[in-house]
Amino acid sequence: MAELPPFLPFFAGALLLPILPRGLRGIFFLVPPALAMWTLSGMQDGSTLSITLLGWELTPLRVDRLALLFGWVFAIVAFIGGVYALHLRSLGQQVAASLYAGSALGAVFAGDLITLLVFWEIMALGSAWLVWSRRTPASLAAGMRYIYVHLAGGGLLMAGILLHAGDTGSLAFTAFAQPSPAAWLILLGFGINAAIPPLHAWLPDAYPQATVTGAVFMSAFTTKTAVYALARGFAGWELLVPFGVAMTLYGVVYATLANDIRRLLAYHIVSQVGYMVAGVGLGSQMGINGATAHAFTHILYKGLLFMGAGAVLHATARSKLTELGGLGRFMPWTVALYLVGAFSISGFPLFSGFVSKAVTVDAAAKLGRDGVVLLLHLASIGTFLSTTLKLPYFTWWGPRRAYELVPIPWNMTAGMALAAGLNIFLGVYPQALYAILPYPLDYHPYTHSHLVKSAQLLGFTFLAFWLLRSRMGGKPRITLDTDWLYRRPAGLAYRLTVVTVDRLFGGVEALVLRMAEPLRALLANPHKPAGGLLRTIARLDFPIGGADPEPACFDVSRYRFSTGGVLFVLLLVFALLLAGALLVA
């Protein structure tokens, strides 16, 4: 029983959900995560499940410490997200979220690349559905862009896997030791899902368009599965260090400019995943430990932040800083619980981010990467600035805007409380996290220098924010990102292939219609334009209406005799010619 793959309960749940009564589905959604946790608790490090398919050995289940860490946090966040979404009555979203969570678990326990690829693609579909489920024109378009990018990423991954299988004759998913075309393709596929700039634009494009509950799941699974895959396959690839560090600052800059609160948080996913990518790139045991520890806490606090922003969206139907303000008194629990997440992401002592970020940064310091250390601290300042100061200040403080509020369901608050509790638990008792990291770690985050450093960084960042706060508010503007490269040409392509062609056809149609009117007038009575000749023949008629001018329309009886006469002559000539030809033959 212990060897039951943890994705199975989710997939079975997705099959059962449609036949359950609507009222039970919300509760039932919690069963697969609970079953998965039960399965995980019985799993032995090192056990595998293999099958042979078409002569290739596939390993749908491979258990080790790295996979278990991600498996646990995925199951936990699926459960918390389920509580947050308990009020949901949308079958499509519940099935999509189940498949999405299940395939994320399937991907981290996949021992071979084909199994990984299959789960990778199901994740793309499930998450795209959570964007489309919001059913606004903007979310439909963003969902389409999202799925195109992920299908392209999946294509790169598959090309790399096939090439790799051809090169090495093995499908096992292990570390890629040597750079090869196959490894580069696979790295690109992973990099798209890890949202490494310039391949990241799908994330801040789609996440703010997802449903309130959908965005919570999305913030957890896609990028962190990619971090897992990078840690497994590309640990120590030096290239990942500069890209990871650049990511942390890239997200910070764009979050500072963001107006939509969920886009601000989405850019801070890019920023936080940068710490993990850099940790993986460092490649030391401590670097990998830092990356995975940060992934674990990140899922918990980022889910919490998206839950808080989602509660604001649910209550106000608004998500832009320029449209929000002064809501704090009306949702005190949301503010308090959101701030737990914000303190965690900012690395406040006693909150979860403090104990995981420090490991990554110290891993860089131990390797003598001083520049990396300083830039990661700079990103940390920007994180505190946007998520803990700017977003709450302009959402919950200040003058209240006039609009009605929809009450927040109790279960949304309960989901936030669960996540907040775990963030505080890990902050207070970090050894619980350190004990499950891939490599043994003897580390104590609560040292004098760490505490003084945090107090100074956070305190003086707050001071600078307070002095500059008039410049910090959101602007009703959008910020161009690398999605410009495919959204702008898309407009051009649309104009070229749809608008222009449409206009061409329209023009031809109008021209034909315009020609039809004079032609109709011309041909209504063929005798009339034929003029003199026909009029001459017409004199042979027995005029019914005297020598009237020609009528506008053809009148059969008027020309019966003349037309008949001409036809008679023609037929006679034809008959004579035919007879002559027959006689000659």
Add this chain to the structure above:
Amino acid sequence: MSRFRALLLGLALVGSVVLGFFGPAKEPHHVWDYKGFFALYGFAGCALIVFASKALGKHILQRGEDYYRPAGAPPEEAPEADGAHPRGEGEERHRG
């Protein structure tokens, strides 16, 4: 900020710098081993991020909200005035 809160903030800031002098003594190997380095870094870093980001946004990156809207498409719907139908909750309107 009330005078009381400003005083609290001032105390916390001064305290964080002063406490830095009471740690275990060690030779400065890195730039961040100097006392009070992170106070300066926090303040300057925050100002740098704000000014650099805003300048980038103003001169290069930011556009009107309709920038990507194809010509002829309807403008993005404004939030409902009564707020009774959360836009984020397609599920509320499409029970199934």
